[in-house]
Amino acid sequence: MAKRIILAGLCTVMMGSCFWAIAQERKETPSAAAPAQNQEAEALAGGSSHGVATAANHGGETARVLDENAMRIEGEKRFRTNCGRCHMAPHKFPPRTMAMIIRHMRVRATITDEDMRLILHYMTQ
């Protein structure tokens, strides 16, 4: 009887975790998408005058570079946290080779989707 209770408990925890994860992602999606939408809206709104448009483009480029840097730093952090559990130092390979290795490690090491993307971004820069 105790084993059945433990088994039922494990199933409940597993299902609960899955639903929780989905709920978390749904909650995070609008806030993450909002800045990008705002940037696009601002750029579109500023398109009426040439000077304003140039400034908007320049601002967009700066934002993109900052975003790239932030992704690279986060990618390095994720690499050290996830890959560093078994591998010692960062080994960089060509992008298409790295994409294959990352796909393999995603299955082998059960790393998350988000971690996979950031690590690939870091390893292919």
Add this chain to the structure above:
Amino acid sequence: MWTWGHKKKRELRVLYAYVNSGLELNRRRGTGEHCLLRSHPRSWHFKAFRFVFLLTALLSIFLCVERLQGQTNEAPDIKPVPVLSGSAGFITTFDGGDPHLGPIVTGVLLVPLGERWMMESRGTFESDLTEPQGVSGFHGKVRKEVDYAQLDFIANPYLTVTVGRFLTPFGIFNERLYPVWIRNLQTDPLILPIGIGPSNASTGAMVRGGFKASSEFNINYAVYYSALSTATPVNSDRFAGGRAGVFVPKARLEIGGSFQHLLQDERSNLFGFHLVWQPQSLPLDIRAETDRSRRGSGYWLESAYRLNQVPFWRDELRRTQVVARMQQFFVGALPSDALPTENIKMFEFGLNYYLMDGMKATASYGRQFSVGGNKNVWTIGVTYRWVVPLGRGGN
């Protein structure tokens, strides 16, 4: 006095007991003798595992539908190419004074099939060369083995379905740390054979994945079923099981557990727990695993420290890693071909030097204590890992 009534009651009691334990009882007509026909395939363990497996499958289908639009490819503008990876090593072991030469070559083939599929396989060629008495030189046979050959379908960010022959995800050593270029000490942990099957792999199906459960921790899991295979060297046992772990990225700490139910022989349960911790402030790896089964139990605890923070000889010491491992094995109630036949306690100390990218020199000393006699185990060797892209644009 042995009457019909007593006999009938005893028969009913026996029948009830056997039915309750998942076994069928048959009464041979004429003799009144009870005999065990066969193990009942619908014992509660079987039902429980079937329930868990179906539940996971249903959940997977739900998540597939839920996340069908979700991106699962790594990056839309980078198409992966087939890759041939692998490692080579030459490990010399002095086990109680007897020298063993161990050349090993392992190849891993990775082939992407579209955006969501992947085929992966690993083959190993290895030998254990010894010096027989009265014969000069080292002799031994080359062992060839397909460690795994599996087809993976990345269904969604939460789930990957695997079919074929795959490394049994019981504990952490077999699946994550086994290759010679990854492991810190070249000797296997004493408890490695527990829960991984006769050839370290399973033949069947598996669902697995990892996902962010909250901003604080990730969850990873694997649920699998293996069928019986007697074709050497790709033999496997019939069992079902799972492994789950919680990973806290901020603390770099992973704690997890494994469970397996053998669906043959004694139909026993196996349990395992593992821990991996990398403190933020130190270049230190701490790994531990404990397994329990009816054929044997034990644990290993390993720590590896990279000498990055030593203020002198920086160039040399940052490439150097010192390792220590303690392990213990306890013989179980049932015999096992793969596990030791007596209780063993063992301490090991190792030194790894990373010569270049993917290449390291390794050495270790271990002292083994057992009732049958204590002995020293020395190892020294070199390992190398390579990656070769097999498609255009891989370089």
